[in-house]
Amino acid sequence: MPRPSRRAFVAGTAAGAAAAAFGMPAIAQNAPFKIGLLTVKTGPLAQGGIQMEQGIVTLLKQRNNTFAGRKVELISADTGGNPAGAKTKASELIERDRVDVVLGPLAAFEMLAINDYIRQQGTPVMSLAGAEDITQRLANPWVMRGSASSAQCCHALGDYAAKELKYKRAATISEDFAFGYEQMSGFQRVFEEEGGKVVKKLWPPMITPDYTPYIAQFGNVDCVVNGFAGSNPVKFMRSYADLGMKRIPLLAGWTAMDDALLKSLGDEAVGVVSAAWYSASLDNPVNKQFVADMAKDYNVIPGGYSAGMYVAGQVVEAALAKTGGKADDKKALNEALRGVSLTETPRGPVKFDAYGNVVGDVQIRRCERKGGQLVNTIIKTYSDVSQFWTYGDKAFLANPVYARDYPPAKNLE
Amino acid sequence: MEVSTPRVIAIVVALLLLVTLPAWVGNPYYINVASQILFFAVFALALNVLVGYGGLVSLGHAGLFAVAGYTAALLLARGHGHLVADTVALAVTVLTAAIYAVLSLRATGIGFLMITLAIGQILWGVAYRWASLTNGDNGINVAARPAPFGLSLAGADGFYYLCLVVFLACLASMRMVVRSPFGASLRGTRDQERRMAALGYDVWTIRFWAFLLSGFWSGVAGLLFLYYNQFISPQIVALTTSAEALLMVISGGTATLLGPVVGAALVVIMKNVVSAYIVRWNMVLGIIFILIVSFMPEGLVPGSARLWAWARHRLRRGKSGVAAATPPAAAGEGGP
Numbered sequence: 001m002p003r004p005s006r007r008a009f010v011a012g013t014a015a016g017a018a019a020a021a022f023g024m025p026a027i028a029q030n031a032p033f034k035i036g037l038l039t040v041k042t043g044p045l046a047q048g049g050i051q052m053e054q055g056i057v058t059l060l061k062q063r064n065n066t067f068a069g070r071k072v073e074l075i076s077a078d079t080g081g082n083p084a085g086a087k088t089k090a091s092e093l094i095e096r097d098r099v100d101v102v103l104g105p106l107a108a109f110e111m112l113a114i115n116d117y118i119r120q121q122g123t124p125v126m127s128l129a130g131a132e133d134i135t136q137r138l139a140n141p142w143v144m145r146g147s148a149s150s151a152q153c154c155h156a157l158g159d160y161a162a163k164e165l166k167y168k169r170a171a172t173i174s175e176d177f178a179f180g181y182e183q184m185s186g187f188q189r190v191f192e193e194e195g196g197k198v199v200k201k202l203w204p205p206m207i208t209p210d211y212t213p214y215i216a217q218f219g220n221v222d223c224v225v226n227g228f229a230g231s232n233p234v235k236f237m238r239s240y241a242d243l244g245m246k247r248i249p250l251l252a253g254w255t256a257m258d259d260a261l262l263k264s265l266g267d268e269a270v271g272v273v274s275a276a277w278y279s280a281s282l283d284n285p286v287n288k289q290f291v292a293d294m295a296k297d298y299n300v301i302p303g304g305y306s307a308g309m310y311v312a313g314q315v316v317e318a319a320l321a322k323t324g325g326k327a328d329d330k331k332a333l334n335e336a337l338r339g340v341s342l343t344e345t346p347r348g349p350v351k352f353d354a355y356g357n358v359v360g361d362v363q364i365r366r367c368e369r370k371g372g373q374l375v376n377t378i379i380k381t382y383s384d385v386s387q388f389w390t391y392g393d394k395a396f397l398a399n400p401v402y403a404r405d406y407p408p409a410k411n412l413e
Numbered sequence: 414m415e416v417s418t419p420r421v422i423a424i425v426v427a428l429l430l431l432v433t434l435p436a437w438v439g440n441p442y443y444i445n446v447a448s449q450i451l452f453f454a455v456f457a458l459a460l461n462v463l464v465g466y467g468g469l470v471s472l473g474h475a476g477l478f479a480v481a482g483y484t485a486a487l488l489l490a491r492g493h494g495h496l497v498a499d500t501v502a503l504a505v506t507v508l509t510a511a512i513y514a515v516l517s518l519r520a521t522g523i524g525f526l527m528i529t530l531a532i533g534q535i536l537w538g539v540a541y542r543w544a545s546l547t548n549g550d551n552g553i554n555v556a557a558r559p560a561p562f563g564l565s566l567a568g569a570d571g572f573y574y575l576c577l578v579v580f581l582a583c584l585a586s587m588r589m590v591v592r593s594p595f596g597a598s599l600r601g602t603r604d605q606e607r608r609m610a611a612l613g614y615d616v617w618t619i620r621f622w623a624f625l626l627s628g629f630w631s632g633v634a635g636l637l638f639l640y641y642n643q644f645i646s647p648q649i650v651a652l653t654t655s656a657e658a659l660l661m662v663i664s665g666g667t668a669t670l671l672g673p674v675v676g677a678a679l680v681v682i683m684k685n686v687v688s689a690y691i692v693r694w695n696m697v698l699g700i701i702f703i704l705i706v707s708f709m710p711e712g713l714v715p716g717s718a719r720l721w722a723w724a725r726h727r728l729r730r731g732k733s734g735v736a737a738a739t740p741p742a743a744a745g746e747g748g749p
Contacts, residue, residue: 042688042695078688082648083552084638088449088685095569096442112551113644131551178550404544 033067033320033327036093037076037309038086038104044206044230045081048305049106051260052128055306056103058293059313068320079105083113090114094123100327101337103312104128106305108150108178111143118142124334126312128305132182133401135357135387142334144356146315147308148277148387150179151186151402153254155389156362156382157225157275158190161251164380165273167191167222171200173214173236174227174253178403183227183253185402188409190389197411203404208232211239219413224248229255234264241268249273257367260303262374265367269374272367277385278307278347279363279376287346302346311345318342349384357387431577441569445641448569450681451576452637455583457661457673459630462587464659465668466596467623468603470526473513473533475654477628481506481635482645483540486553495559503632509536510628514621521606533655541647552646555639566640576637583630587670590626599623600668664705666712675713 037056040049053076065072075097077089086105093099101124105111108131115138118125125143127134130150134143161167170191174180180203188198199221202214218224224245228236233256240250250272257274259281280291280301290310294302302310319336320327327333341351348361362385365376388396400406435444456478463469481502488498517528540547547553558566566572590596601609602616610616639645648654657680665676679701688694709716 041692078692078694080684080688083644083646084642084649085684087642087644088445091445092442092685092689095445096440109550109552109646109648112554113642113646116554116556116643133551404549 032071032073033325034073034075034097034099034101035313035316036097036099036102037074038079038089038093038102038106038110039076040081040106041078043081045106047231047260048229049078049081051300051303051305052104052106052309054294054298054300055302055309056313058290058297058306059310059317061297062289062293063317067317068325070320070325075099079110081107081110083109086110086113087117090117094121099123100330100333101126101316103309103316108134112138115140115143122330122334124330124337126315126337128308128312130179130182132387135353135355136397137401139355141356144315144337144352144358146311146350146352146358147304148254148360148362149357150182151189152357152385152387152389153275153277153362154183154186154225154227155190156364156385157251157253157273158187158196159194159382160273160275160364160380161187161223161225162191162194162196165223165249167249168196169221170196170198170223170225170251171202171218171221172198172225172227173202173204173218175206175229175232176203176404177206179229179255180227181404182402184225185407186389187225187227187253189402189407192411198409199411199413201409201412206232208235211236212243215240215243215245218245218248221248223251225251225253226256227253231261231264233257234261237265237268237272246271251275254278254304257365257376258303258305259301259376260305262301262367262376265374267369269367270369273379274365274367274376275362276304276365276376277358277360277362278304278311279365279378281365281375281378282346282348282363284344284346284348286344290346307346311342311347311350314342314345315340315350353386353388353393355387355393359384359386361385435570435573444569444573446681446685448573448576448637448641449685450678451573451580452634452641453658453661453681454674454677455580455630455637456634456658457665457677458583458587458670459627459634460658461662461667461669461673462590462599462623462627462630464662465672466591466599466603467620469521469620469623470659471517471529471627472526472652472655472659473517473529473531473536474627474631474658475650475652476533476536477506477510477513477631478635478638478654478658479540479645479650480509480536481632482639482649483547483553485636485639486555486645487546489555490553495561499559499636502636503629506632506635507625507628510625510631511621513628514624518617518620518624530652530655533650533652537647537650537652540650547647550647552644555643555645558640558643572641576641579633579637583633584670584674586630591670595619595622660702664702664713666714666716669712669714672712672714679713 037053039052040046060072060074077093079085079089093102103126106128108129111127111129111131111134119140122142127143127145128147132149135145172184174184200218204214226236252272252274254276257272291302294300318340319333322336323332338352343349350358350360353359362382363378364380366379368375368377434447438444460474463471484505485498485502488501513532517525520528541549566575598614598619602619606616661676661680662673664679666672683694683698691697705713
């Protein structure tokens with residue numbers, strides 16, 4: 001089933017449900033449970049958006065479009081990757097299509113744009129967007145995040161770089177937007193508290209045709225940390241290798257070394273150490289099945305975008321099982337969602353903190369070539385990592401949100 | 414200025430349809446789409462003052478649209494009331510428009526376009542990078558819509574009627590301006606700049622006032638946008654917003670009153686409604702624009718009027734053999 005269109009998918013769901021009906025006549029009188037997917041299918045973010053859809057479609061296919069004995073209908077909407085589009089599409093899903101739960105959106109600014117609207121409407125949302133404050137200072141009782149906050153993996157990366165790799169001096173580079181700031185600030189905070197120094201922070205614009213002028217500025221450092229997203233990491237790593245910079249080790253956030261990118265990368269990626277909340281190489285049965293199905297249906301290695309929606313779907317399924325398939329009472333459904341704790345997901349065990357953000361494992365991986373294929377091999381697992389790292393929620397939230405200049409970088413040269 | 418009976422009937426029917434829209438549309442989602450069409454139509458009408466009647470193509474109007482939104486959002490976030498925030502926002506927008514005008518009116522044509530584009534990009538940069546003021550990429554949320562005279566605008570219906578009132582006021586003011594001596598002189602500066610100057614008209618001043626008018630209504634549209642989304646972020650200041658507004662004006666028909674409205678409806682419906690059914694809606698929109706430019710280079714509204722007149726002409730000649738004089742005013746000179 002390559003990239004189903006919205007209508008085709010609804011038709012497919014109906015057919016699947018009809019087939020399922022022979023085996024399971026129990027709750028046949030019920031209307032389908034509706035999942036709305038806020039994704040991006042046009043513009044620069046489309047790649048991730050399409051993977052999101054593949055992830056949830058794979059789960060639904062495995063479950064024969066049935067969660068807890070109830071038919072499931074998926075309705076996906078293209079926000080175009082901008083805040084106003086996200087608002088309109090959220091309203092389309094919630095007020096027109098009357099979905100029971102929303103998965104997505106992808107980008108931080110999209111989530112921030114609909115945050116208040118979601119609060120008014122009171123429809124549960126499982127977001128993929130990293131924006132820290134969505135589950136922190138602006139925490140919304142209706143919004144959860146099963147992937148990771150922007151800095152959640154980078155805290156672990158900072159720890160690993162300082163403690164295990166014994167790096168002293170780091171340069172950071174990431175796109176000039178909130179997701180980049182939050183990742184790099186998270187890295188900087190932990191890395192500097194453990195004795196490292198961030199001596200250079202660079203912020204190329206989202207669309208940068210040539211990274212050479214930035215790469216030339218790194219200077220004398222032990223490692224370079226990159227937090228790029230979308231297709232930028234591919235461009236960046238290629239120029240980095242072309243300029244003979246590979247003698248300085250490269251570290252990466254989850255989007256910068258997402259497994260879905262591996263097919264577009266070559267030797268320039270070998271040796272890159274990254275921190276991610278999901279890895280296709282994770283050794284558990286659910287993940288093996290997920291990776292196999294994604295390979296079969298779409299011929300891709302799944303990355304965080306697909307896995308994020310797969311896990312979000314599992315959380316919804318678990319909540320529905322708790323409510324006995326009922327979703328009329330949105331409050332009850334929301335409470336069930338927030339209480340979900342799963343042990344078997346592609347990313348490993350998952351539970352949620354009081355703010356709706358996931359507490360789960362973060363993997364440190366090193367990219368290697370195995371049998372001609374690039375693989376992110378897991379070299380260390382940080383278990384049950386919270387968005388607040390080791391600081392505790394009160395202490396963490398007393399500070400302002402991570403930004404381009406917070407925490408201040410005191411060691412810049 | 415006599416108005417023909419069919420035209421009166423058409424206007425009354427259109428008004429009735431607009432006023433009763435929430436009743437026959439029903440679903441709040443579609444009412445919200447209608448509200449978006451209305452405030453983007455106000456924005457397109459504002460731009461049309463310059464593009465259509467002044468012959469000055471601006472690619473920086475997103476800046477004006479957003480200055481109003483940002484000013485109001487910032488004031489609201491600092492605890493000011495809606496009335497203060499909105500009034501100051503409009504004043505700041507008109508002031509910004511004056512700065513735009515002073516800088517850009519030294520040129521026409523491509524030069525004018527480039528200067529407005531540059532100022533628009535500067536404002537985008539401010540919104541994006543001056544994070545301590547504008548909250549950068551994360552944008553600013555507005556807690557609630559205003560409730561003038563105790564009327565709630567929180568629901569889709571209430572907000573739609575606000576948009577409708579503003580839209581009708583904008584349309585009426587545009588019609589007044591276009592038909593006034595000022596409107597005639599503005600068109601004069603577009604068509605015969607040097608002759609107007611020779612006749613003693615101050616071309617620069619005429620264009621300056623046109624810019625302020627355009628800025629004011631852009632600001633009004635920006636405020637409606639802010640209240641509709643209850644959120645503003647740098648994306649709306651970006652070049653794409655300016656380009657989209659320009660597409661609305663050009664596809665609907667420049668220098669007509671209804672053209673920008675039809676253009677706004679086309680773009681908003683493609684973006685919001687059609688995109689739910691067609692993944693490649695961008696491509697469909699592109700094809701529609703190409704078709705418009707190929708077959709109706711003057712825009713949808715004058716183009717349809719021309720085709721309609723031509724069809725009627727053919728029909729009458731077929732009947733009586735008398736060539737009917739089709740009103741040339743249908744195209745070019747100002748629509749309804």
